[in-house]
Amino acid sequence: MSSTKPLPFDEATVRAIAEKYPTPFYLYDEAGIRNTCRQLNEAFSWSEGFRNYFAVKATPNPHILKLAIEEGLGADCSSKAELILSEKVGLTGEQVMFTSNNTPAWEYQAARELGAILNLDDITHIEFVEQSVGLPELVSFRYNPGSARAGNVIIGKPEEAKYGFTEQQLFDGYRMLQEKGVQRFGLHTMVASNELDGSFFVETARMLFDLVIRIHQELGIRIEFTNLGGGIGIPYRPEDKAVDLAWVGNEIKALYEQTIVPAGLDPLRVVLENGRMITGPHGYLVTSCIHHKEIYRKYVGVDACMANLMRPGMYGAYHHISVLGKEDAAADTVVDVVGSLCENNDKFAIQRSLPPINRDDLLVIHDAGAHGHAMGFQYNGKLRSAELLLKADGNVEQIRRAETYDDYFATVDFSSFQ
Numbered sequence: 001m002s003s004t005k006p007l008p009f010d011e012a013t014v015r016a017i018a019e020k021y022p023t024p025f026y027l028y029d030e031a032g033i034r035n036t037c038r039q040l041n042e043a044f045s046w047s048e049g050f051r052n053y054f055a056v057k058a059t060p061n062p063h064i065l066k067l068a069i070e071e072g073l074g075a076d077c078s079s080k081a082e083l084i085l086s087e088k089v090g091l092t093g094e095q096v097m098f099t100s101n102n103t104p105a106w107e108y109q110a111a112r113e114l115g116a117i118l119n120l121d122d123i124t125h126i127e128f129v130e131q132s133v134g135l136p137e138l139v140s141f142r143y144n145p146g147s148a149r150a151g152n153v154i155i156g157k158p159e160e161a162k163y164g165f166t167e168q169q170l171f172d173g174y175r176m177l178q179e180k181g182v183q184r185f186g187l188h189t190m191v192a193s194n195e196l197d198g199s200f201f202v203e204t205a206r207m208l209f210d211l212v213i214r215i216h217q218e219l220g221i222r223i224e225f226t227n228l229g230g231g232i233g234i235p236y237r238p239e240d241k242a243v244d245l246a247w248v249g250n251e252i253k254a255l256y257e258q259t260i261v262p263a264g265l266d267p268l269r270v271v272l273e274n275g276r277m278i279t280g281p282h283g284y285l286v287t288s289c290i291h292h293k294e295i296y297r298k299y300v301g302v303d304a305c306m307a308n309l310m311r312p313g314m315y316g317a318y319h320h321i322s323v324l325g326k327e328d329a330a331a332d333t334v335v336d337v338v339g340s341l342c343e344n345n346d347k348f349a350i351q352r353s354l355p356p357i358n359r360d361d362l363l364v365i366h367d368a369g370a371h372g373h374a375m376g377f378q379y380n381g382k383l384r385s386a387e388l389l390l391k392a393d394g395n396v397e398q399i400r401r402a403e404t405y406d407d408y409f410a411t412v413d414f415s416s417f418q
């Protein structure tokens, strides 16, 4: 099957970039990221106070975060480093959602200092937060529906997932908050990851809207926002179809009008915390072919490796590969595309049909803009690559330099080896 995915640049552009910044490098497309943010905002424009809190962990680079903020997004953080990044780009207070789990007191402290919304992962954390850093006026809970929801492949079954409160704990938890004088309440769940079926998110909204109504009936509490989580998938494969955001937005709007409005609970803010769908499709790992090898299979060796992008090795994830300048050539050669780690799962593609590839050809690995560079590591002494931003005006900005050996060795003390 020969199928292609479009690219926002051509071979000449990337060759010129590669002269200045050696491969491998990540290249992000500013116009694409902005466009996606706008589509998502448009789909929920009916909802007063809608906001997608960008999951910082997907692409923790301040220059990328800044683009998202300029498009009206907030930040979803789960660690102190992500809180620091958010603060650096000027996001504070309720523009930041702190959805963490198994959280130490010092990270709650950092979130409190920033004024972030605390989204607690467990009922015991109510007292933990109260005793360590004090409860804020607004507290949100993460709900785990257990066997009430099927979950999906990456995130797994909710009842096997470590996250969140049971339904009974939710009711008990809000009651505790009430008794402790907390005034404002949020409700969150995250039951999907990389989900391409838009109706999944509509069902999540149905589940949360129903809870909001029951919580109001039983406890007299008005939940201020429902956070449907992240997890909107992206079409990694050429034959995959992107989630129809406008459809999802409309369906959730209809549900809101059928349930929340008649219950007298309007306005209820609807928020999301997607990372992948915002930046994933707009980041590319660019790498050069450095070797060929023919044994029992044919291999194409590239200068990137699993340390630059671990999703294929870790999840068996499909990432489309284009060979620049050969987009229209027949994909008639079956190869494994491999890196140089001493690990046999260091493969970007397995038995993939590609055009014949020569040494120094540039390969573009698609859809690497989220959970790509961020999951990079240094095993085997591999260094993390540079990140470059292809700006809407066509210029290229280096937004993170490549690591050096000095970076790699910076944390060890060689003074006794002189």
Ligand SMILES: *Cc1c(COP(=O)(O)O)cnc(C)c1O
Pocket: 055, 057, 058, 076, 099, 190, 193, 194, 229, 230, 231, 232, 273, 274, 275, 276, 277, 370
């Ligand atoms: C990872 C994560 C997200 C973002 O997930 P995407 O698949 O990138 O949209 C949002 N919320 C929580 C709690 C997460 O752990």
